[in-house]
Amino acid sequence: MATETRPASTAGGGRRNRQDEVLLAAIEIFHRKGYAAASIQDVADSVGVLKGSLYHYIDSKEDLLARIFEGSDEQSFAMMGAIENRGLTAVERLEAFSRDWSLWHLNNLERASLYFNEWRHLTGERLEQVLQKRHDYEAAVARMINDVKAEGQADPDLDARYAAFYILSAINVLSSWYRRDGPDPPEHIAQVYADMIVGMVCNSRGRKKPRKASRKKKTAA
Amino acid sequence: MATETRPASTAGGGRRNRQDEVLLAAIEIFHRKGYAAASIQDVADSVGVLKGSLYHYIDSKEDLLARIFEGSDEQSFAMMGAIENRGLTAVERLEAFSRDWSLWHLNNLERASLYFNEWRHLTGERLEQVLQKRHDYEAAVARMINDVKAEGQADPDLDARYAAFYILSAINVLSSWYRRDGPDPPEHIAQVYADMIVGMVCNSRGRKKPRKASRKKKTAA
DNA sequence: GCTAATCTACCGACCGTCTGGTCGGCAGCC
DNA sequence: GGCTGCCGACCAGACGGTCGGTAGATTAGC
Missing domain, CATH: 1.10.357.10 (Tetracycline Repressor, domain 2)
Structure with a gap:
């Protein structure tokens, strides 16, 4: 999901949607550390991106x-x-x-x-x-x-x-x-x-x- | 409970043991906000004491x-x-x-x-x-x-x-x-x-x- | 086919706030 | 005079979030 509005701009197949990557990483980390104890930095690290860049995909x-x-x-x-x-x-x-x-x-x-x-x-x-x-x-x-x-x-x-x-x-x-x-x-x-x-x-x-x-x-x- | 080891040093009745007060306040606040989201400041506020004073009763x-x-x-x-x-x-x-x-x-x-x-x-x-x-x-x-x-x-x-x-x-x-x-x-x-x-x-x-x-x-x- | 405008994804420095925790000191009771 | 209970200023670091900027791909104009 989260791919409903657009059928993958980068022509399917090969590389995964960053939007989804962020969500999956967040699920894993929020689960492991607990939402409050997990930091946005953790999620960014897991995705392999700087913290600031995350805010391109999320609002908060x-x-x-x-x-x-x-x-x-x-x-x-x-x-x-x-x-x-x-x-x-x-x-x-x-x-x-x-x-x-x-x-x-x-x-x-x-x-x-x-x-x-x-x-x-x-x-x-x-x-x-x-x-x-x-x-x-x-x-x-x-x-x-x-x-x-x-x-x-x-x-x-x-x-x-x-x-x-x-x-x-x-x-x-x-x-x-x-x-x-x-x-x-x-x-x-x-x-x-x-x-x-x-x-x-x-x-x-x-x-x-x-x-x-x-x-x-x-x-x- | 939690009064098992000492029968209230301040001679029963009147004013409650601060040690226990801190524990009870912490239980309520950790429960309501979650441990990670709750702050030591919250606990101190609830007890009616400054944050620094809390560390007279707890180590961390x-x-x-x-x-x-x-x-x-x-x-x-x-x-x-x-x-x-x-x-x-x-x-x-x-x-x-x-x-x-x-x-x-x-x-x-x-x-x-x-x-x-x-x-x-x-x-x-x-x-x-x-x-x-x-x-x-x-x-x-x-x-x-x-x-x-x-x-x-x-x-x-x-x-x-x-x-x-x-x-x-x-x-x-x-x-x-x-x-x-x-x-x-x-x-x-x-x-x-x-x-x-x-x-x-x-x-x-x-x-x-x-x-x-x-x-x-x-x-x- | 070349250039110019636009957009996406990302960087990296930075902000103000809050965090857990420390510490020197002081008032009052034993 | 020492101990307990507490104050209040302080610290270093982490936090969520912002922002100006840019490389590179995409599109539009001619």
Whole structure:
């Protein structure tokens, strides 16, 4: 992306777009050092250009972060849309989402980590946008879980909002412990996660193992 | 907390220990702005003291962070120890841990958030220590899950390591979405989380609902 | 086909501000 | 008279960002 408006002025193929180079370098460095601790100088060094030259491509440090987020937004919402238009049952949708979203995190470690960890360094309107999108995302997952309940595949007492938080939390953090040189490929881990998530949502019907009744001091039903 | 070693040199009651004031202020500010983006000046302002005066209590910014972590370490390992010495079954232990660890996060939002988010700004030996502790923690949870399997209460195919990551991830992030002014008290949310976790680990025995057999392309058993 | 104007990508010196951290000194309590 | 707690001036360096300038490619005019 970021190449949408012009089809590569330097006639495709050979040498890479500097604009993209800057973005990729920034993703790596912001991820490794953290946005606040990373300097524009670091990014410039990584691209192989003087600091001043960077400002030919960006407006400000925050602008650089915001552009990274734009790309991530596009990718994540495309994924979400694809799932909703596939005509799946609620359970299948939940599983597909869990797997695909996990997979996106695993295949875009740095980008995903930023998306999750560094949004608070945006300000003003951009911050509000991110918070809104985050909220929409949570609501969409909660809706998925409610759909599963409506299909009779989940405990009716399950709190969809908390379950959604739980699921998103677990997936969002994937990027912080996953090692690319680990034993299992991303596809495997994504499937394990999807299984655990679906298992968590779809269980407990008819289980009701004996446990202290102390949990009945709930406030809301 | 953090008052364990000395019972308040200024004779209890009246005015608070400055040492602790500094720590508490730092926790709040490092949490709100992020360690790297927060300045020592911010902390000094919050305590109501000039920046130079802060260095009467701390050695360096990183030292301040490290001291916060020491307190968190004590608390979290005390909690873990208490659970292991209560003579519970494996399932009860898993539930107790899930609930208590969630509760600790909810009741120590800022501290917990730092513990989880800002450890990478430590360096040298201190960083290694944190990484080691983190690893121990993950291993302990994985052991708990294996114990549940040994008791025959969990799917033998469940990958204990990934399940441990999954559980710890979700709980660690509690502090980032929980609002103190939300509708439910921490105790309720902790119990909901514990239920979800126990449900996930203990399910699927005899469930095996029909799903695409495509998940049998696992690599490891 | 040659020249002139324009544009892109980049340089490198520079700015003001803020950073973490130091230090000599002083007031007041034990 | 010494110790604790704190002040406030100070430092060197790093920070994000600016700016005038220029080499080289691209385009336009003739």
